[in-house]
Structures are given as structure tokens and as C-alpha cells.
Amino acid sequence: MPNIRVDLGERSYPIKIEAGAFLDAGFLLSAIKGNHVVIISNEVVAPLFLDPLLKLLEQGGKTSIPIILPDGEAQKNLQNFELVLSRMLEARISRDACVLALGGGVIGDLSGFVAACYQRGIDFIQMPTTLLSQVDSSVGGKTAVNHPLGKNMIGAFYQPKAVLIDPQSLSTLPDREFAAGMAEVIKYGIIYDLAFFNWLEQNIELIQSKSLQTLSIMIARCCEIKAEVVNLDEKEHGIRALLNLGHTFGHAIEAEMGYGKWVHGEAVAAGTMLACELAVMRKQMLVSELRQVEQLLGAFSLPVKGPTSMQAKHYIGHMQRDKKVVSGTMRFILPIGIGKAHVVSDVKDEELHLLLDSTSVE
Numbered sequence: 001m002p003n004i005r006v007d008l009g010e011r012s013y014p015i016k017i018e019a020g021a022f023l024d025a026g027f028l029l030s031a032i033k034g035n036h037v038v039i040i041s042n043e044v045v046a047p048l049f050l051d052p053l054l055k056l057l058e059q060g061g062k063t064s065i066p067i068i069l070p071d072g073e074a075q076k077n078l079q080n081f082e083l084v085l086s087r088m089l090e091a092r093i094s095r096d097a098c099v100l101a102l103g104g105g106v107i108g109d110l111s112g113f114v115a116a117c118y119q120r121g122i123d124f125i126q127m128p129t130t131l132l133s134q135v136d137s138s139v140g141g142k143t144a145v146n147h148p149l150g151k152n153m154i155g156a157f158y159q160p161k162a163v164l165i166d167p168q169s170l171s172t173l174p175d176r177e178f179a180a181g182m183a184e185v186i187k188y189g190i191i192y193d194l195a196f197f198n199w200l201e202q203n204i205e206l207i208q209s210k211s212l213q214t215l216s217i218m219i220a221r222c223c224e225i226k227a228e229v230v231n232l233d234e235k236e237h238g239i240r241a242l243l244n245l246g247h248t249f250g251h252a253i254e255a256e257m258g259y260g261k262w263v264h265g266e267a268v269a270a271g272t273m274l275a276c277e278l279a280v281m282r283k284q285m286l287v288s289e290l291r292q293v294e295q296l297l298g299a300f301s302l303p304v305k306g307p308t309s310m311q312a313k314h315y316i317g318h319m320q321r322d323k324k325v326v327s328g329t330m331r332f333i334l335p336i337g338i339g340k341a342h343v344v345s346d347v348k349d350e351e352l353h354l355l356l357d358s359t360s361v362e
């Protein structure tokens with residue numbers, strides 16, 4: 001696999017994607033400047049990957065300080081953010097230390113925010129272990145924790161120094177979490193790359209069988225697209241907003257249902273269908289294209305409807321706090337067919353009622 005780079009001047013960094021990459025001492029050690037490495041992980045991931053990593057770092061002359069959090073989306077909160085910072089202060093971690101995020105998007109987002117804030121910013125490296133984090137969250141520097149009033153409401157743009165992706169690490173990932181990652185994979189096809197969307201349609205079985213070669217190609221294409229978008233618009237003043245397809249509705253589902261009940265990718269899948277349905281209502285997408293999206297999401301057993309308990313009034317309360325709101329106006333990412341999308345700011349409440357009061361069935 002070719003190495004992919006995020007090109008942001010002095011904040012540029014490499015993304016290495018390779019089966020067995022977690023044991024590539026050369027790449028990892030070259031990205032760590034100081035002698036101390038704070039490894040942030042969780043109780044599910046640490047037993048799977050921590051020991052060999054500790055050994056590798058020790059052989060490279062590094063001292064590791066592991067901090068292991070409980071598992072789950074509900075842990076991506078300010079309390080754990082403070083807890084990790086306190087542990088680092090107690091351990092007298094200095095500014096030349098490096099934070100290493102070992103886990104999925106929850107660990108990656110929280111660790112990145114810790115690294116951004118600890119003594120005003122120290123290095124961090126992403127070692128993503130879920131499909132979702134390998135195709136999306138480890139790249140691009142969005143770091144955050146959730147607030148009961150909204151997803152990722154407290155955070156910073158803070159780029160990692162390197163991203164190390166080992167597709168082999170997905171062999172232990174539960175099917176539900178693999179599927180959740182596919183929601184973000186399919187997103188890239190809808191917003192940016194019709195050929196990639198068609199490739200996904202043609203390779204469903206190979207993807208489901210977790211063929212390492214197919215997964216590596218798929219992960220690399222997602223990272224390439226994400227890097228291209230982030231290179232153009234690091235802080236989401238323009239094109240980067242397209243990566244939010246399905247998230248306006250999805251984040252409302254996650255917050256309303258309670259963080260973790262619907263995992264992020266599931267909420268994004270249902271949100272993507274809602275965005276496509278809105279695009280069909282606005283004649284920007286064909287019904288046949290909506291069905292293609294529904295079939296592809298469905299092939300990975302992803303939800304294609306929102307929760308039955310949620311109606312327009314539940315969504316709207318959350319969506320009014322969305323980070324894309326400008327001067328009180330909600331903005332939505334809507335596809336234009338498959339392979340293109342745009343930001344729309346003239347969606348009327350009546351349209352949302354029509355969409356959301358009729359489509360939540362289960």
C-alpha cells in the first residue's frame with residue numbers, strides 16, 4: 001500500500017496502512033520524539049494489542065505510561081478527559097512526551113483532545129483499531145468529547161503526528177462495529193466518488209469476508225479522500241462539511257437515544273438515508289439512487305430508518321445546536337445523485353416534519 005500523507009505544511013503527517021503495521025517498530029519509533037509515551041486505550045482493546053506494543057516501545061528505549069479507560073461511547077466525556085489529564089500530571093509527564101491513542105474513534109477523539117490541551121499541546125499518534133477509526137476518525141484532526149446536550153461539542157482541531165493502520169487488527173472486531181465503519185465508508189462514495197460507490201456495490205462479499213487485500217484497498221481509498229478534503233479545508237469552512245453527510249440527523253439520534261445505544265455508524269447510516277430522502281423530495285436524487293444507497297447500507301445490516309421513538313420535534317431540538325448552524329440557520333449536507341453533495345441552508349420546518357414524522361418506522 002502506498003503511504004498517504006495529510007499535507008498541512010508543518011502539521012503534515014503520514015498515514016501508513018499495512019497488514020502487520022502495528023509491529024513496524026521503524027515507523028512508530030521514528031514518529032516519537034521524546035522518551036515517554038502515554039498510551040491511552042480501553043478495557044476491550046488493551047488486552048488485545050497493548051503487550052506487543054509495550055515490548056516494541058521498550059526495545060526502542062521508550063518508557064510507556066498506559067492509561068486504560070472503560071469501554072464505550074458514554075466514556076467520551078469531560079470526566080474522563082479530566083481523569084486522563086490528572087493521571088498525566090500525577091506521573092509528571094513533560095511536554096516532550098507523546099500520546100498514543102490505541103483504540104477506536106472514542107479513544108482517538110478523547111486522546112487527541114487530551115494531547116491538544118495538556119500543557120497547551122503535545123504530540124500524539126493514532127493507532128486506530130476499528131474500521132470506523134481506520135477509515136475516518138484517525139485522520140483529519142477533529143478531536144472532542146461529547147456533552148449531554150450534543151455530540152463532540154467540546155474539542156479542538158489538532159492533527160496527529162502520524163497514523164498507523166493495521167487492517168489485521170480488525171479480525172477481532174465484532175460484526176456490529178465492522179458494519180458501523182461501513183456507514184462512513186459508504187458516505188465517501190455518496191459525497192465524493194461514484195466509482196468508489198460502484199466498487200463497494202461490486203465487492204460486498206469480499207468486504208464481508210474481510211479479505212485483507214480488499215479491506216486494505218478500501219481503507220486506503222477512504223484515507224485518500226479524507227486527506228484530500230482535509231488538505232483543502234482543515235477547519236471546515238467549506239468542502240470539509242461534506243464529510244458530515246448523515247451526521248446532522250445521526251448526532252441527534254445518538255444524543256436523544258443516549259450515547260452508545262445507537263453506535264455512531266448506525267446513527268450515521270439512518271441519518272444518511274434521511275439526507276438522501278430529503279434530496280429525493282427536493283428532486284436532487286433519483287428514487288433509484290436512494291434505493292442503491294439503501295441496498296448498500298442494508299447489505300451490511302445497517303439501519304435505514306431512524307428510531308421509532310423519534311419524530312421531527314426530537315430531531316429539531318438537537319439539530320438547532322449542530323455545529324453547522326450559522327446565525328441560527330440549520331445547514332444540511334444533501335447528496336446530488338451519487339458521488340456529489342452540497343451544503344443546503346434553506347430547508348424549511350415543513351420539509352423536516354414531512355421527512356421525519358413519516359419515515360421513522362421499525
Ligand SMILES: NC(=O)c1ccc[n+]([C@@H]2O[C@H](COP(=O)([O-])OP(=O)(O)OC[C@H]3O[C@@H](n4cnc5c(N)ncnc54)[C@H](O)[C@@H]3O)[C@@H](O)[C@H]2O)c1
Nearest residue numbers: 044104105106129130132133136137142169172173177264
Ligand atoms: N474525529 C473524527 O473525524 C471522527 C470521525 C468519525 C467518528 N468519530 C467518532 O468516533 C467514535 C466512534 O468510533 P468507533 O466506531 O471506533 O467506536 P469505539 O471507539 O467505541 O469502538 C467500537 C467498539 O469496538 C471495540 N474495539 C475497538 N477495536 C477493537 C478490535 N480491534 N477488536 C475488538 N473490539 C474492538 C471498542 O472497545 C468498542 O467497544 C464516535 O465517538 C464518533 O463521534 C470521529
Ligand SMILES: O=C(O)C(=O)C[C@@H](O)[C@H](O)[C@H](O)COP(=O)(O)O
Nearest residue numbers: 136140142151152240243244247323
Ligand atoms: O472529519 C470530519 O470533518 C467529519 O465530519 C467526519 C465525521 O465522520 C465525524 O463523525 C466527525 O466527528 C463529525 O464532526 P462534527 O464536527 O459534526 O462533530
Ligand SMILES: [Zn+2]
Nearest residue numbers: 184247264268
Ligand atoms: Zn462520523
